[in-house]
Amino acid sequence: MNVSMPQSHDGPPLLSPLKPEKDSKNAPIQAPRRKEQSLDFLIRSGLAGGVAGCTAKTLIAPLDRVKILFQTSSPQFQKYTGSWFGFGNAVRNIYHQDGFIGLFRGHSMTLVRVFPYAAIKFLAYEQYRAILISSKEHETVVRRLLSGSLAGVTSVFFTYPLELTRVRLAYETKKNYKTSITTIFRQIYQEPPPSRRSFSSNLQSANAAYNIARSAAATASDASAATYDALPQQVRSPLSGIANFYRGFFPTILGILPYAGCSFLAHDLMGDLLRSPDFEKYCVRPNTGVASDSKEPYSHSQRSKLTTPAQLFAGGVAGLVGQTASYPLEIIRRRMQVGGAVGDGRAFNVAETAKMIFRERGFRGFYIGLSIGFVKIVPMTATSFLVWERSKSWLGI
DSSP: OGGGGGGSTTSGGGSTTHHHHHHTTTHHHHHHHHHTTSHHHHHHHHHHHHHHHHHHHHHTHHHHHHHHHHHTTOTTTGGGTTSTTHHHHHHHHHHHHHOGGGGGTTHHHHHHHHHHHHHHHHHHHHHHHHHHOOSGGGOOHHHHHHHHHHHHHHHHHHHHHHHHHHHHHHHOOOTTOOOOHHHHHHHHHHSOOOOGGGTOGGGHHHHHHHHHHHHHHHHSOHHHHHHHHHHHHHTOOHHHHHHHTTTTHHHHHHHHHHHHHHHHHHHHHHHHHHTSHHHHHHHBOTTOSOOSOOSSOOOGGGSOOBOHHHHHHHHHHHHHHHHHHHHHHHHHHHHHHTGGGSTTOOOOOHHHHHHHHHHHHGGGGGGTTHHHHHHHHHHHHHHHHHHHHHHHHHTTO
């Protein structure tokens, strides 16, 4: 007779749901570890990253255009480098020549590249963190740095051909010579392939042989010169055309390792600092996150959420650190990327490009455009991390 009492409408809330209610505070700590491997999480996380990247890139698109023109020593814009008003003068030049739309030349290609790039980068970062940092005890500098570096390399590998095309579009400055994305793709594919020395430092002698042969052809008869110039097309293969889309890939990887690693690391460390008891009152949004004193596996996304100003500050610092660590390699990469569009179309390897930059401008040449880079990187990275974090909250992950 007493058995039926617990089954009344008053009974169940006092009995069976009570236990799960007590444990529910600990339950979410383990759930994300499984959730991060689900298809639903992958789609939502990728979408959040892609939206964050596109928002940030659109914000700084004019800065990016001018920076590329400075970095690649565009003849039309060399006169503006090295002066306090160089950026303003360059913007004015572009505006007078092409109008407002000229400041966004190549931006459509940027968005095509940035969405998958940012989606893969942020998604990969979550996945690498889940593997390398499965508990609070694993939250070390090395693991955080490695997670960010691997995420950067993964995203670059899948999106580099789009980045190369974007740089070519942004480099174009001739008013009466506008090219489409398909034309740029065709041009890159048909360019003389990089010599094998670009991929192996053991073949430096090939460079000397190439120069000697080139010089000999220049002084020979027109027929001989034509025969020599036709040689690269004769030995071309479809694989060499595809390889052209990865011109400058090696220094990109060298650059992305410190950039992505240091920026994600700096963002995490700044987040730890701003969530510390000394700053928590001012920098953390109330009633967000879960208790961090549990010894069980936890999710990076369960940390307390920073306020908008605090998140922008953490993202800005992350961008400054990452940019400073990787900028010289970025300069080398840009010069290699436009190598087929200038001069005689030759492709230079990393060492040759570095020597060329040093010969032209000395050590300072590796930091040309860095001031613009700083002006650009603070709002871009800050916006990117902010939109990423907020998008994850809006998407329920």
